[in-house]
Amino acid sequence: MKLTSQVLELNWDDVAERIKNFIRDYVEKVGAEGIVLGISGGVDSSTAAALSALAIGGEKVLGLIMPEEETYNPKDIEDAKRVAEKFGIKTETIDLSNILKAFYEAIPNFNAQDRVSKGNIKARTRMICIYYYANTQKRIVVGSSDKSETMMGYFTKWGDVAADISPLMDLYKTQVRKLALHIGIPKEVALKPSTPALWPNQTAEKELGIKYETLDLILYGLERFMKPQEIASQLNLPVETVEKVKARWITNEHKRRMPLTVKIQYRTVGADFRLPRI
Amino acid sequence: MVETLKIALAQISCKRADKTSNIEKMKLYVEKAEKEGAELVIFPELSLTDYLVRDLIYELAEPIPGPSVKKMAEIAKENQVYIVFGMPEMSQKAESVIYNTAVLVGPEGYIGKYRKMYLPTHSVFEEKRYFRQGYETSVFETKIGRIGLIICYDVFFPEVSRALKLNGAELIVCISASPAVRRTFFEILTAARAIENNVFLAYVNLVGIEEGLQFWGGSRIISPSGSIIAKAKYDEEDFVVEEIDLKNIRHVAAFVPTIRDLRPELYEQLKTASETI
Numbered sequence: 001m002k003l004t005s006q007v008l009e010l011n012w013d014d015v016a017e018r019i020k021n022f023i024r025d026y027v028e029k030v031g032a033e034g035i036v037l038g039i040s041g042g043v044d045s046s047t048a049a050a051l052s053a054l055a056i057g058g059e060k061v062l063g064l065i066m067p068e069e070e071t072y073n074p075k076d077i078e079d080a081k082r083v084a085e086k087f088g089i090k091t092e093t094i095d096l097s098n099i100l101k102a103f104y105e106a107i108p109n110f111n112a113q114d115r116v117s118k119g120n121i122k123a124r125t126r127m128i129c130i131y132y133y134a135n136t137q138k139r140i141v142v143g144s145s146d147k148s149e150t151m152m153g154y155f156t157k158w159g160d161v162a163a164d165i166s167p168l169m170d171l172y173k174t175q176v177r178k179l180a181l182h183i184g185i186p187k188e189v190a191l192k193p194s195t196p197a198l199w200p201n202q203t204a205e206k207e208l209g210i211k212y213e214t215l216d217l218i219l220y221g222l223e224r225f226m227k228p229q230e231i232a233s234q235l236n237l238p239v240e241t242v243e244k245v246k247a248r249w250i251t252n253e254h255k256r257r258m259p260l261t262v263k264i265q266y267r268t269v270g271a272d273f274r275l276p277r278i
Numbered sequence: 279m280v281e282t283l284k285i286a287l288a289q290i291s292c293k294r295a296d297k298t299s300n301i302e303k304m305k306l307y308v309e310k311a312e313k314e315g316a317e318l319v320i321f322p323e324l325s326l327t328d329y330l331v332r333d334l335i336y337e338l339a340e341p342i343p344g345p346s347v348k349k350m351a352e353i354a355k356e357n358q359v360y361i362v363f364g365m366p367e368m369s370q371k372a373e374s375v376i377y378n379t380a381v382l383v384g385p386e387g388y389i390g391k392y393r394k395m396y397l398p399t400h401s402v403f404e405e406k407r408y409f410r411q412g413y414e415t416s417v418f419e420t421k422i423g424r425i426g427l428i429i430c431y432d433v434f435f436p437e438v439s440r441a442l443k444l445n446g447a448e449l450i451v452c453i454s455a456s457p458a459v460r461r462t463f464f465e466i467l468t469a470a471r472a473i474e475n476n477v478f479l480a481y482v483n484l485v486g487i488e489e490g491l492q493f494w495g496g497s498r499i500i501s502p503s504g505s506i507i508a509k510a511k512y513d514e515e516d517f518v519v520e521e522i523d524l525k526n527i528r529h530v531a532a533f534v535p536t537i538r539d540l541r542p543e544l545y546e547q548l549k550t551a552s553e554t555i
Contacts, residue, residue, distance in 0.1 A: 018458065018492055021513070025487040267333075274332040276294055277489055 001224065003217045003234045008175055012182035016051065019167045023055035026165050027140060029278050036139040038126050038160075039063035039091070040197060041079030044144040046189050047180040048168055050087045052142050054183065058088025062133060066126050068096040071197040079189050086184070094129050096122065119198025123159030131162070140164040148173040148212060151219050152245070153252025154204065160196065161255070172216040210241070218245045280423045281525055283449065286311035286319040287497040287518045289510040291486030292328035295338055297346055300326055304363060305353050307517060312357040314519045317422045319361050322453055322484035322493075323430050324378065326365035329455035330488040335408050339368035339376045343388045351383040360384040360422055362482075364429065364453050367393065369410075378409045380427040380453050382418055392416035392427035396435050402457070402491060403431075417445040423524055426477075430454040433467045433481075436474065443475035443537065448524050450477050455484040457491040458513070465496070472500040476531035478522050485515055502530040 001007070027035065035052045039045045045063075052061045063084045065077055077093075084091045103121050104110050112118060134141045143163025145155060150169055155161040168176055173194065180190035194204040194212075205211055210218075214235060221231040221242075228242040235242075254260070258270035267273040288307040293299040304321055311319040323329060326346055327338045340346055346365060354361045361383050369375035377393040393412025397405035415438060417426040426442030426449070433439070433452055442450055450471065456464050464481070472479040479500045484493040497510040499520050508520030531537065 021492060022487055022490065276330050276332045276334065278294070 001221075001226065003221055003226075003231065005174070005213065005217070007220055008172060008216060009178075010175065012179055015171070015179060016054070016183055019051050020055040023052055023142065023165065023167055027056055030140060030164075032140040033138040034060035034062065034140075035142050036062045036064065036130055036133040036137065037142045037144065037163075038130050039065055039080040039084060039089075041073075041076035041083070041189065041192075042194055043177055043180050043185065043190050043192060044146050044168060044173075044194070046080070046083040046185050047176055047183070048142050048144040049083060049089055050180075050183055050185060051167060053087035053089050059090065061087075061089045062137070062139065063089045063091045064126075064130055064133065065091055065093045066096050066129060067093070068100055068122060071122075071200055071202075073197075076197075079186075079192070083185060083189060086186075092133075096125055096129070099125055115199045119196070119202075120156045120159055122198055123156035123196065127159050127162045134164075142167065143169070145169050146173050146176045147171055148216055148219060149204070150256065151222075151249045151252075152208060152215070153248060153255045154208060155196070155255070156198075157255045172219060173212040174216045210245070215245065218242050219249070222246055222249060280421070282521050282523050283318060283422050284314075284316045284519060284521045285449075285480050285499060285508075286314065286316035287480065287482050287499065287508065287510050287516075287520075288319055288321050289482060289485055289495050289497040289516045289518075290321060290325065291484065291493075291515055292322070292325055294328045294488070295331050295334045296328075297326055297338065300328070301346065301349050301353075304350070304361075308353050308357050308359060308361060310517065311519065312359055316519050317359055318425075318451075318480075319359055320451055320453065320480055320482040320497075321361070321363040322482050323364040323380075323455040324366065325363045325453070325484070328488065329484055329493070330491070331366075332404075332408075335366050335376060336374075339366040341370045342367045342379060342381060342391050344368075347381055347383065347388055350381065351387045354383040355385050355387065358385045360389075360420060360425075362425075362427065362451050362453060366409075367391065375410050376408060377412060378405060378429060379412075380429050380451070382420075382425065382427065384420060384422075389420065390416055390418050392429070394429040394432060395438055396431045398431040402489075405431075415441040415445065417442050417447045419446070424448045426450045428452045430456060433464065433471055436471065439471040439475050439477075439479075443477055447475075447477055448527060449522070450475070450479045452479060452481045454481060455493055458494040461494045461496060461512075468498065469500050469504045469506075472502055473504040473534065474536050476502045476527055476534065476536060478502060478524070478527070485513060502527050503534075 141163045143166035146168050232239040232242045367377040367379035380392045382389040395412045399406035424446045426447030468481045482497040485495040496512050499508040508518050510516035510518045
């Protein structure tokens with residue numbers, strides 16, 4: 001197999017159609033009255049929001065814009081609102097600054113220098129707000145996680161990944177960008193550098209230490225059981241780079257599953273208790 | 279001798295673990311088929327219970343014949359048609375043993391069954407976790423022709439369809455629950471099985487979305503020369519009725535005489551080679 005950007009090409013009409021059907025079907029099956037999701041002005045949440053609107057109608061989709069003072073970025077807010085307006089999505093803005101301050105002050109051993117742990121509080125606070133709207137307005141939560149970030153474990157456990165369905169989770173980041181352009185997300189949003197917005201000036205590629213164009217091809221090769229050596233040689237990379245991606249993918253499995261428990265009884269939740277979803 | 283046969287492809291979505299609703303739905307489709315003059319109505323794999331029921335299968339499986347087969351046989355009798363549908367079959371000898379089974383009923387009642395021989399247990403499929411594989415191919419001599427049954431993944435194994443042909447099948451009915459990522463495989467393989475065996479093949483696939491899998495529909499009737507003579511829509515419920523002319527088998531078989539040219543000695547070689555993979 002030749003690892004070029006060509007392998008990541010899909011029939012975007014078909015992909016968009018399948019995702020819209022999937023969203024519509026789930027909303028109908030669970031009897032929800034709509035969808036709620038966090039919208040950041042980035043490519044993933046813009047695409048998830050747009051597809052939600054295309055699936056069930058924008059008037060049934062609520063986009064929550066949740067800025068906070070440390071990572072406040074008026075351009076992102078403007079982008080989120082622009083996408084929402086284009087697809088007829090209602091928005092509501094919640095300023096998280098005071099909630100976050102209350103957390104920081106209330107936690108006895110809070111360490112402001114530990115930016116990952118502090119950032120995770122932000123991601124989980126966003127999740128709490130989204131689920132508040134889901135509970136009170138009988139909406140389902142649509143997640144925005146993509147396949148690159150999910151495989152790398154580049155997300156906050158029980159934070160940004162928390163959702164009822166994640167329609168983009170089987171698409172690599174570069175594929176989400178293509179899908180975004182295909183369904184009419186503005187180019188500057190679709191191609192904007194991704195950030196989890198956990199601290200100022202954070203960008204995903206800087207933190208992951210690799211460009212998504214390269215990462216996605218490595219992950220694509222791993223998905224198809226290619227050996228790191230082969231991937232490295234095809235992509236002209238040091239094998240250590242591929243090995244590092246592979247190790248990160250495998251060690252983060254705990255973030256993608258139900259919590260592990262000890263097998264004691266006949267059938268066990270998360271192990272051999274296998275029921276269908278609605 | 280039967281010459282023509284009118285077939286209804288009932289490409290339905292099913293309600294998860296709800297046998298009553300699914301029988302009710304199949305009944306409506308059978309009545310519709312009868313009005314359109316169909317003699318055989320085909321439903322997808324596990325249409326009695328829906329495909330992905332996981333552990334609920336232990337509560338849903340029934341012996342064959344059993345209560346659901348009895349109801350389907352009554353529907354067949356009332357409408358004077360033959361019906362093929364799918365269901366989880368509980369062994370009468372051991373209740374924990376379940377088969378993924380295709381059932382044939384007709385105006386005369388319960389006719390017979392086929393237990394799926396090839397159970398996909400890879401990728402998103404977990405059939406061997408729940409089902410025991412079948413050991414027999416099944417061809418039924420009926421008033422509407424000689425009908426052989428296969429189920430979904432069986433179509434990847436040419437020997438199953440070949441055995442049906444060698445036992446006299448004129449029409450192979452393949453009931454299926456195939457998700458969209460596999461569409462190309464099935465579109466090629468269903469045609470291949472029809473061509474290589476000089477038979478008609480009626481393929482009926484599920485539609486609907488279960489656990490993120492989107493079943494693609496695309497049910498069809500394929501002639502012995504490989505042409506698609508009837509086709510249902512992709513991805514949505516559909517109902518298609520088409521007549522086939524079984525006489526066509528003879529002239530196609532004369533033109534591409536695959537059965538005349540069979541080489542039995544190869545089967546011995548296949549047996550030996552496959553035992554030592």
